[in-house]
Amino acid sequence: MKKFYFVLLIIFISLIYSGKLLSQCYNCESLWMQDPKSPWKRTQGSIYDVSMIVKPVGKFFQVDVYMSYKSDPNYYNNVTDTFEVQHYFTLPDNVSFTDSWLWVDTTIMKADILERYSAFNIYEGIVNRRQDPSVLYKNSSGGYEFRIFPLPAKKFRKVKLSMMIPANENDGFYLPLSMFRYSKPTPEIQVLVYGDDTDKIPVLSNGAVFEAKVHATLGAYKLAKIPSTQVQTQAGIALSMVTETAPVSIAYGTEENQTGEGYYQLTFDPSTLLGVDTLNRRSLVFLIDHHSQTTLYNKTEVLAAARQMIKRVVRPNDRFRILYNHFSIKEVSPTWINGSEVDLESIFAGIQLGSASLLTSGLYEAYNYVLDEEDGQVIVISSDASKYQQLEAQQLKNELVDELGELRPTFILDYAAYNTHYHSTYYNGKYYYGNEVFYKNIIEQHKRSLLYLGQL
Numbered sequence: 001m002k003k004f005y006f007v008l009l010i011i012f013i014s015l016i017y018s019g020k021l022l023s024q025c026y027n028c029e030s031l032w033m034q035d036p037k038s039p040w041k042r043t044q045g046s047i048y049d050v051s052m053i054v055k056p057v058g059k060f061f062q063v064d065v066y067m068s069y070k071s072d073p074n075y076y077n078n079v080t081d082t083f084e085v086q087h088y089f090t091l092p093d094n095v096s097f098t099d100s101w102l103w104v105d106t107t108i109m110k111a112d113i114l115e116r117y118s119a120f121n122i123y124e125g126i127v128n129r130r131q132d133p134s135v136l137y138k139n140s141s142g143g144y145e146f147r148i149f150p151l152p153a154k155k156f157r158k159v160k161l162s163m164m165i166p167a168n169e170n171d172g173f174y175l176p177l178s179m180f181r182y183s184k185p186t187p188e189i190q191v192l193v194y195g196d197d198t199d200k201i202p203v204l205s206n207g208a209v210f211e212a213k214v215h216a217t218l219g220a221y222k223l224a225k226i227p228s229t230q231v232q233t234q235a236g237i238a239l240s241m242v243t244e245t246a247p248v249s250i251a252y253g254t255e256e257n258q259t260g261e262g263y264y265q266l267t268f269d270p271s272t273l274l275g276v277d278t279l280n281r282r283s284l285v286f287l288i289d290h291h292s293q294t295t296l297y298n299k300t301e302v303l304a305a306a307r308q309m310i311k312r313v314v315r316p317n318d319r320f321r322i323l324y325n326h327f328s329i330k331e332v333s334p335t336w337i338n339g340s341e342v343d344l345e346s347i348f349a350g351i352q353l354g355s356a357s358l359l360t361s362g363l364y365e366a367y368n369y370v371l372d373e374e375d376g377q378v379i380v381i382s383s384d385a386s387k388y389q390q391l392e393a394q395q396l397k398n399e400l401v402d403e404l405g406e407l408r409p410t411f412i413l414d415y416a417a418y419n420t421h422y423h424s425t426y427y428n429g430k431y432y433y434g435n436e437v438f439y440k441n442i443i444e445q446h447k448r449s450l451l452y453l454g455q456l
Helices: 002-022 116-128 299-313 344-349 359-369 390-404 436-443
Strands: 030-035 038-057 060-071 082-090 096-104 107-110 134-138 143-152 156-166 172-174 189-194 201-204 211-215 219-226 238-242 249-254 262-267 283-289 319-325 329-331 376-382 410-414 424-427 430-433 450-453
Touching: 038 082, 038 156, 060 082, 060 143, 096 134, 134 156, 143 156, 156 172, 189 201, 201 219, 283 299, 283 359, 299 344, 299 376, 319 359, 329 359, 359 376, 359 390, 390 436, 410 436, 430 436
Parallel strands: 038 189, 283 319, 283 376, 376 410, 410 450
Antiparallel strands: 030 038, 030 082, 038 060, 060 156, 082 143, 096 107, 096 156, 134 143, 172 238, 189 219, 201 238, 211 219, 249 262, 319 329, 424 430
16 A cells, blocks of 8 residues: 555656646747746746848748847836746747847857757756856747746847748748737837848738838848737738839720629730830740630630730840640741741731640740840730649749749730639638739749730
8 A cells, every 4th residue: 555655656746747847838829037046936028129131032031030028127126136038939830940149248149059958958057057048949840939048127138030931922921920929018020121132022911011221231121110019910911022013004894795794904015015115136935825715715816916916016126936825835937036027917827726725835935945045035825724723823833943944034914714703712811813823923033024914
């Protein structure tokens, strides 16, 4: 019987110890300031002076989060109190931390990346000696634990956490705002994008406007502020990078044989959009792709519109090719056609469009022709609507980029008749139809690329 009591006692002690370990809160979110030597001294923590510097890096975004921690100044009046920051937060699984800085007065201490056991032992040893460490643990797939010591009462500690976040098909990502969910009060967030890092335009999904600023040493940048009231929005706030667009006028209209179904009608001058006012010779590839089941336009109308576009775009010192879908991708000529020696009437008289889209192989051929052309451009005229899902749209873009490298500037006339009930995808608060997701990814690689939505 005594042996049985002894076993129970061991189990009880083990449970107490295990409970202490589990109290580290591996899967919860909180922000506390606690004295490691006096656990009963604990106060709510707050984060302030938050800045996020965003930099596109290939298919990822580097986000440097600068922030300062402080305790509740009204909770303890003893300036000799010393706290440890205990910050538990969650982020999406695809976030990867790459660096951590801790300011010690005016000196920046940079972190070493270690496996958990070594980091734990080093950190706890430093805390016991009352020195200055910080440590970031990954407790689960998206759960993190950030600790800093010491935090003197009525003072603050400044840190920087750097992370890499993959871009989505809209060339954007969700800001890691959940880090600040349990700060009291919730901080305002400043988002900065420097001009030396990208020539694209940053856009926030909450509508916050970026203002142009200039730093004395770092140069031009754009700044937007996310108010504290929006930091904890359930839907999150996304930042996307968009390109500048050329002049275009888009009006809304309807087809006579449609009842209540509207679509965009594009009115534009292709010569202006494609830079006809310059003197350099361009190499242009026109890809005409027709899918009978996804458009109200017949082959004759499509070819007439394509012929008119080429007539207005090509100038005498340009050279061009015309590709089109039949049973395979066909060409009107095995060599480049000079703009000064063109007979479009006879060329188009020999084109026989197919009824099934060959957009993928057509794009490959078109991009391959202008791969080494300094001023090469691709003009796509297509009614294909098979890449409306995000995954397949992103996969096609990735395959083209992997095979050909950087894609040349692309101009697209999409004349598909979208079925809004059966052929759409919803992403980031917006419906995308037909190949819109794919086209958006393709054209945003270049400032002068522009998506045409609408009728011929």
